[in-house]
Amino acid sequence: xxxxxxxxxxPPLPDDGDLDLLLLIRHxxxxxxxxxxxxxxxxxxxxxxxxxxxxxxxxxxxxADDFVFSNHRGHGHYLARFxxxxxxxxxxxxxxxxxxxxxxxxxxxxxxxxxxxxxQGESLPVATGVxxxxxxxxxxxxxxxxxxxxxxxxxxxxxxxxxxxxxRLPLLxxxxxxxxxxxxxxxxxxxxxxxxxxxxxxxxxHRVGTTDIGVIRDELAPLVSEVRLExxxxxxxxxxxxxxxxxxxxDTRPHDAVRxxxxxxWYRRYAQSDADRFARADEIxxxxxxxxxxxxxxxxxxxxxxxx
Amino acid sequence: MRVAENLNAALHGVLEADPTAYVIGEDILDPYGGAFxxxxxxxxxxxxxxLGTPISxxxxxxxxxxxxxxxxAAIVExxxxxxxxxxxxxxxxxxxxxxxxxxxxxxxxMVVRCPTGGGRGYGPTHSQxxxxxxxxxxxxxxxxxxxxxDNRAVMSAMLASGEPSVFFEDKVLYTRRMYDVPDPFHSxxxxxxxxxxxxxRVFLDDPEEADCVIIAPGGMVxxxxxxxxxxxxxxxxxxxxxxxxxxxPFDLFDSGAQDVGAGRLxxxxxxxxxxxxxxxxxxxxxxxxxxxxRIHRLMWRxxxxxxxxxxxxxxxxxxxxxxxxxxxxxxxxxxDAVLEALxx
Numbered sequence: 001x002x003x004x005x006x007x008x009x010x011p012p013l014p015d016d017g018d019l020d021l022l023l024l025i026r027h028x029x030x031x032x033x034x035x036x037x038x039x040x041x042x043x044x045x046x047x048x049x050x051x052x053x054x055x056x057x058x059x060x061x062x063x064a065d066d067f068v069f070s071n072h073r074g075h076g077h078y079l080a081r082f083x084x085x086x087x088x089x090x091x092x093x094x095x096x097x098x099x100x101x102x103x104x105x106x107x108x109x110x111x112x113x114x115x116x117x118x119x120q121g122e123s124l125p126v127a128t129g130v131x132x133x134x135x136x137x138x139x140x141x142x143x144x145x146x147x148x149x150x151x152x153x154x155x156x157x158x159x160x161x162x163x164x165x166x167x168r169l170p171l172l173x174x175x176x177x178x179x180x181x182x183x184x185x186x187x188x189x190x191x192x193x194x195x196x197x198x199x200x201x202x203x204x205x206h207r208v209g210t211t212d213i214g215v216i217r218d219e220l221a222p223l224v225s226e227v228r229l230e231x232x233x234x235x236x237x238x239x240x241x242x243x244x245x246x247x248x249x250x251d252t253r254p255h256d257a258v259r260x261x262x263x264x265x266w267y268r269r270y271a272q273s274d275a276d277r278f279a280r281a282d283e284i285x286x287x288x289x290x291x292x293x294x295x296x297x298x299x300x301x302x303x304x305x306x307x308x
Numbered sequence: 309m310r311v312a313e314n315l316n317a318a319l320h321g322v323l324e325a326d327p328t329a330y331v332i333g334e335d336i337l338d339p340y341g342g343a344f345x346x347x348x349x350x351x352x353x354x355x356x357x358x359l360g361t362p363i364s365x366x367x368x369x370x371x372x373x374x375x376x377x378x379x380x381a382a383i384v385e386x387x388x389x390x391x392x393x394x395x396x397x398x399x400x401x402x403x404x405x406x407x408x409x410x411x412x413x414x415x416x417x418m419v420v421r422c423p424t425g426g427g428r429g430y431g432p433t434h435s436q437x438x439x440x441x442x443x444x445x446x447x448x449x450x451x452x453x454x455x456x457x458d459n460r461a462v463m464s465a466m467l468a469s470g471e472p473s474v475f476f477e478d479k480v481l482y483t484r485r486m487y488d489v490p491d492p493f494h495s496x497x498x499x500x501x502x503x504x505x506x507x508x509r510v511f512l513d514d515p516e517e518a519d520c521v522i523i524a525p526g527g528m529v530x531x532x533x534x535x536x537x538x539x540x541x542x543x544x545x546x547x548x549x550x551x552x553x554x555x556x557p558f559d560l561f562d563s564g565a566q567d568v569g570a571g572r573l574x575x576x577x578x579x580x581x582x583x584x585x586x587x588x589x590x591x592x593x594x595x596x597x598x599x600x601x602r603i604h605r606l607m608w609r610x611x612x613x614x615x616x617x618x619x620x621x622x623x624x625x626x627x628x629x630x631x632x633x634x635x636x637x638x639x640x641x642x643x644d645a646v647l648e649a650l651x652x
Contacts, residue, residue: 108410132371162364163362
């Protein structure tokens, strides 16, 4: 019932900055799918359509001293941290100005204290080591790792949570539980719950059931502060929805499941709450992204010398 | 000084010299001091930077990579090298990749120590030499402990390289003495480039005038030199043994300068009547195959015969002593292989 009421509610539009960022990420991802459709992108990509509000809501809760680990579905995480669509698009297109010269591509990006990797569960032990470093060198800073519901199949997650809790490390685990791991529904790949898993390690758990950015921040702000002050790991589980395919063109979900995901789309609901303001903001970000695509596509190819 | 004491001193030295250095592993705290006592005394002297961990090889190797990513130095002890298989993803897909896959070099000062090899009756999952699985990984160096290389220099070189390293330590060496070469042989150390611990040699009088050149990692030194002595006494065959500290990338070949690496090796190889590569790893896809291939490419026309490879059998390593010794390379395996290689 709460899910249903969340669907029906028309929350007030977020502040301009948040709305712009949400829409930028949305149009970035749509632009990627469009470029793939035109055959202008090679390789693969995993869009975060429907999940954009997760990193946007966390943005003011994370500081420059915090280390963020992202995963294969990380464009929104990157854009929420740096607001650098041109650099990320250049990375994905292998163009000059790419964040990592086109070597890493969509899912291997490293900039300042932000790093994404493409292997499930790999980042959590590394984030634990970073959290240990931060605890010793910059108290108050934390390591944040984005994972999905499917990531809980990996043993490394449990090894890391155990150590983080045992050694009292400032680790924030953000679980984007979108109910599906590639093509496998969560119910077919996970016994028990994320909450019980966190509890088993003595880690605090909080479930976020809304897409309302203001509510999310109010709920999480004190909990994230506790991670910093008490050095206790926290698992935040977003009940979220993946609108698009796992990567591109590989969506085998039944029509109803896709429709159900779409019913939770913040974009659709915000569009209805303040139609004029939303439409203006939407158009600006769509045009901005289209200009970025044109500009980056015209750049020369990135250059890199293989090193051993 | 025993090899174990030398290695222990090396770890003390790293922690003492570098306040950002950590040693991490299972059961490494005092008073236990590690399954092989290599970390003895460390946790008492450097509490907070010597961390006893849960049984989580992937977790602690990733943890070390996280510290390294932040600029710290991290040394992980894998209790038995066999268990490094559990950390393969963190080493190959994270630590090694991180050096280069983000478009510019990211220094990772990180060493994964692996007590390795058989000869102690521990059976199939506690006796392997898994070096070959780590050969040829871009961004990853493979080293092997040797009684002819000061572990303090080796440890410094691994950390200074800024790349993750896997350090294989033949367990049998721990109780041996450093620089212990049987009479009448001598040993020296030739440089292998700008950095790194160099390549050790064991020879009779003139290292470049041997009947046979043997290339082997540190764990084989004891067995090879005993075989060399028996071959000299029984058949007046002279051998020169080359022992690289870094197995990969190849210190043996990577410099063409005359007084280092290949510059020293090539003339000796050219004069030798036989060349052997000896290692304890089981047959198939080995480090030695890669060494042999390099030598063949380097000087095929100058060799009198192809490089001979000496491995353990392609088998699991049994627990019972009589079965284990039938599988592993021993002194007599090497002795026989040299005679066979020299047979015209």
